[in-house]
Amino acid sequence: MKQHEDFFQMVYEVVRLIPKGRVTNYGAIAKYLGAARSSRMVGWAMNAAHSQKKKVPAHRVVNRNGELTGKHHFETPFQMQELLEKEGIVIIKDKIKNFNNHFWDPMKELEL
DNA sequence: TGGGTGACCATAG
DNA sequence: ACTATGGCCACCC
Numbered sequence: 001m002k003q004h005e006d007f008f009q010m011v012y013e014v015v016r017l018i019p020k021g022r023v024t025n026y027g028a029i030a031k032y033l034g035a036a037r038s039s040r041m042v043g044w045a046m047n048a049a050h051s052q053k054k055k056v057p058a059h060r061v062v063n064r065n066g067e068l069t070g071k072h073h074f075e076t077p078f079q080m081q082e083l084l085e086k087e088g089i090v091i092i093k094d095k096i097k098n099f100n101n102h103f104w105d106p107m108k109e110l111e112l
Numbered sequence: 113t114g115g116g117t118g119a120c121c122a123t124a125g
Numbered sequence: 126a127c128t129a130t131g132g133c134c135a136c137c138c
Contacts (some may be wrong), residue, residue, distance in 0.1 A: 024121075025120085025121095026120055026121085027122095028119055030120085030121095030133095035133095037133080037134065037135090038120070038121080038132080038133035038134060039120040039121060039133080040118065040120050040121090040133060040134060040135080041120090041133085041134060041135070042121060043118070043119040044118075044119080044120095044122075044134085044135070044136085045119095046119055047118085047119065049119095052125065058119085061119080062119085062120060063119075063120065063121085064120075066123090068119090068121030069119050069120085071119085072119080073119055075123085080119095109119095
C-alpha cells in the first residue's frame with residue numbers, strides 16, 4: 001500500500017479542475033493539498049500523469065515563474081506550448097506572457 | 113547507509 | 126538577469 005498514490009490522485013483531481021486558458025504551478029497545488037509533501041512530489045506526480053486512465057491536463061501546470069519546464073516530458077517538446085496557445089495563452093521563449101493574469105490558485109478558487 | 117537526481121520553491125547577493 | 130544555498134521527499138543505485 002503506497003501512500004503517495006493517493007497523493008497522486010489528489011494532484012490529478014486538482015489539475016483537472018484548472019479552467020481552460022488558466023494555469024497554476026507545482027507549489028500552489030502542493031500547498032492546497034496541505035504541503036505535507038513538497039512541490040517536488042507534484043512534479044513527480046505529473047511525471048506519471050500520462051499513464052493515467054483519466055486524462056490530466058498537465059500542460060496547465062508550470063513552475064512558479066510561468067516557464068514550461070515540463071515540456072520535454074510530453075510526446076513532443078512543442079506539444080505543451082501548442083496546447084496552451086490553443087487556449088489563448090501567449091508564450092515567449094518557453095515562458096508564459098502575463099502569467100499573473102492566467103494564474104489560477106486552488107487555494108483561492110476552491111476555498112469556500 | 114549514503115550519494116545523486118528531479119516537470120520545485122524561497123531567499124540572498 | 127544570474128549563481129549559490131538550503132529545504133523538500135521519493136526514487137535509484
